[in-house]
Amino acid sequence: QKEVEQDPGPLSVPEGAIVSLNCTYSNSAFQYFMWYRQYSRKGPELLMYTYSSGNKEDGRFTAQVDKSSKYISLFIRDSQPSDSATYLCASHSGGYQKVTFGTGTKLQVIP
Amino acid sequence: GAGVSQSPRYKVTKRGQDVALRCDPISGHVSLYWYRQALGQGPEFLTYFNYEAQQDKSGLPNDRFSAERPEGSISTLTIQRTEQRDSAMYRCASSLVGSGMGDEQFFGPGTRLTVL
Numbered sequence: 001q002k003e004v005e006q007d008p009g010p011l012s013v014p015e016g017a018i019v020s021l022n023c024t025y026s027n028s029a030f031q032y033f034m035w036y037r038q039y040s041r042k043g044p045e046l047l048m049y050t051y052s053s054g055n056k057e058d059g060r061f062t063a064q065v066d067k068s069s070k071y072i073s074l075f076i077r078d079s080q081p082s083d084s085a086t087y088l089c090a091s092h093s094g095g096y097q098k099v100t101f102g103t104g105t106k107l108q109v110i111p
Numbered sequence: 112g113a114g115v116s117q118s119p120r121y122k123v124t125k126r127g128q129d130v131a132l133r134c135d136p137i138s139g140h141v142s143l144y145w146y147r148q149a150l151g152q153g154p155e156f157l158t159y160f161n162y163e164a165q166q167d168k169s170g171l172p173n174d175r176f177s178a179e180r181p182e183g184s185i186s187t188l189t190i191q192r193t194e195q196r197d198s199a200m201y202r203c204a205s206s207l208v209g210s211g212m213g214d215e216q217f218f219g220p221g222t223r224l225t226v227l
Contacts, residue, residue, distance in 0.1 A: 004153075006153075008151065042220065043115075043202055043204075043218030043219055043220055043221060044154065044202075044218050045217075045218070046215045046216070049215070088153045088154075090153070096142065096159060096161065096166060096167070098156055098159060098167060099144075099154075099156065099216065100156070101153030101154050101155070102153050103151065103152050103153050104151075104152070104153050
C-alpha cells in the first residue's frame with residue numbers, strides 16, 4: 001500500500017465548475033500536507049501548503065486536511081481552462097522534507 | 112532569477128552504459144533533492160543533500176545509483192550499468208532551508224532518461 005493514495009482520474013469538468021480533488025494517506029507521522037500543480041512537460045509547482053488539520057484558502061483554492069480520517073482535499077472554485085493540469089498531493093513528517101507524493105489526478109477544464 | 116536547471120534535458124543510452132545527470136539548484140539554496148518520476152506517477156524520493164552532506168539516500172533503488180554535491184551547490188546523480196527499468200524522468204528540487212512549513216521545494220524541468 002502506498003503511503004499517499006490518489007485517484008489518477010482523468011477528471012473532466014466544464015468551466016466554472018467546483019472541482020474536488022482528494023487523497024488519503026496512511027502514515028500517522030505526516031504533519032505537513034501540500035498540493036502541487038504540474039503542467040504537461042513541466043516540473044511540479046507548489047500550490048498550497050498546510051500544517052495539521054484544518055482549512056487553508058488562497059483565492060479560488062481551498063486545501064482541507066482531516067487528520068482523524070487521514071484525508072486531504074483540494075477544492076477549486078470557478079474552475080478555468082488554465083487550471084487544466086495534474087494535481088499532486090504530498091505529505092511529510094517534518095524536519096527536512098522527505099516528501100511522499102500521490103500519483104496525481106489529471107484535471108481537464110472544458111471551456 | 113534563474114530557477115533550478117538540469118542537464119541534459121534528454122538522454123538516450125544503451126543498456127550497460129553509465130550516465131551522469133546534473134542539477135544546478137537555485138543560488139543560495141541549502142537543500143537539494145533528487146526524485147524519479149515515472150509516467151503517470153508522482154515524483155518518488157531518491158536522495159537529499161543539506162549543503163554538501165548527503166543526509167538521506169534511502170530512496171536510491173540499488174548500489175548502481177549514487178549522488179554527490181561536493182561543493183554544496185551543483186549535484187550529480189550517476190547511474191552505473193544502466194538497465195531498461197531505469198528509464199524515467201529524473202527531477203531535481205532545491206529549497207532554501209529544508210525544514211519547517213512553507214519552505215518550498217522548487218523543481219527543475221527534469222532529465223528524461225531512456226535506456227535502450
